[in-house]
Amino acid sequence: MTPAERERLLVRILDALSDPRSAMAEGRPHHKAKVRAIDMLTLHFGSTGRVIYLAEELAVLYPGEEVFAPDILAVLDVPQPEDDPRMAWVVADEGRGLSMVLEVLHQGNRNKDLVANVERYARLGIPEYFVYDRLRQQVHGYRLPEPDAARYQRIVPQMGRHASSVLGLDLAVVGDRLQFFHGMAELFGSADLIGRLKGMMESLEARTEQAQAQAEQAQAQAEQAQAQAEQAMAGLREAILAALSMRQIPCQDEARARLLACQEPATLQRWLLRAMSAGSLDEIFAE
Known part of the structure; x- marks a missing residue:
């Protein structure tokens, strides 16, 4: 990528992130659910030593696509730096796309998360996509049946849990919170461990x-x-x-x-x- 192309790319990313519609917050419930989820995942993978990159609301750019910033993204086999210098995940620079996306839906656009993103993320080849509908306390899971597939299949929950092949974990709603499971064991966040x-x-x-x-x-x-x-x-x-x-x-x-x-x-x-x-x-x- 030439310096001129990179400059134009940065302008596109900054424009997308400064869009009031994109920056509109869904309130504290949305923020708390998102922060708790990435906290649990970060602690789990940090303790197991599995190499996986996690980020929240990081701008993502696929070639020829509009910039988007999912609540939580995961990329397998990419180390998690302590002081991450990335301003965006640029697929052309990184050499790989996302492995999993998790969106937290509270008071936001239901059509975007449950319809448009299902089509878009499948078309981009993102292997798994999950939506935690906090307002209705539901989990929706989608997975590409084949690496070259362009449409998702719904992940059928087993005993109320949605299995993530990417994370090697199960997702479920317990009480009024999103919970991750490794086998039969619940994952805990920092606040849970402190408590x-x-x-x-x-x-x-x-x-x-x-x-x-x-x-x-x-x-x-x-x-x-x-x-x-x-x-x-x-x-x-x-x-x-x-x-x-x-x-x-x-x-x-x-x-x-x-x-x-x-x-x-x-x-x-x-x-x-x-x-x-x-x-x-x-x-x-x-x-």
Whole structure:
């Protein structure tokens, strides 16, 4: 392409993108659905390592055709640059056309997305075309039956899912949102992952607090048990001293110190039994 041809091409693209009818937004619902869809796809293919180029509202020019800017486009086997310098996808320069187009329809031109684009994208040889009708919560899928076909065939949903051979994913409406599936697994967007991570953190914090409360409760119970054991041993010591006093057996300082120092309930119980019948301290404290 000569510099003059490229300049004329750029003028055509800028004119198309500055057309008020083309630039007219469909509102926040349309924008959110489109952004969420490309976010899910970008995260999925980034994690699987599959080489696929994704873009939203990128101007596309086929030879001899008017410029158009689909909501989401995909091109297989083209790397996704971190800082994409493309201002448009020019088929003559890229050497290949689009592999898949996804349009989000909310309050826009239904005839354009569901009739005109079906004919146009098939004629351009785009293998797959999907429309997410957000207003009616439906998915429409179209596929070329053969590489050289010029008319789409409808993709028949299976269990409510439309299979995309290009993406290797299924599309379906779940609740009030467009959802992608890889096998039985749902794809998640950044907001979904952040929400799940936040939920996991909150659950972890709750379990940590519960474990801490249980540990504190166990410590309190252990302290209570220790206090009860000490009270029981104190009672045994008092009972031994009372038995000695009742039987008029003097308790010398050394024996008293040994009695007060003993921390074994079984030993104190044995001494108490002996104190009821023994005739001397030696018999009571004998090993």
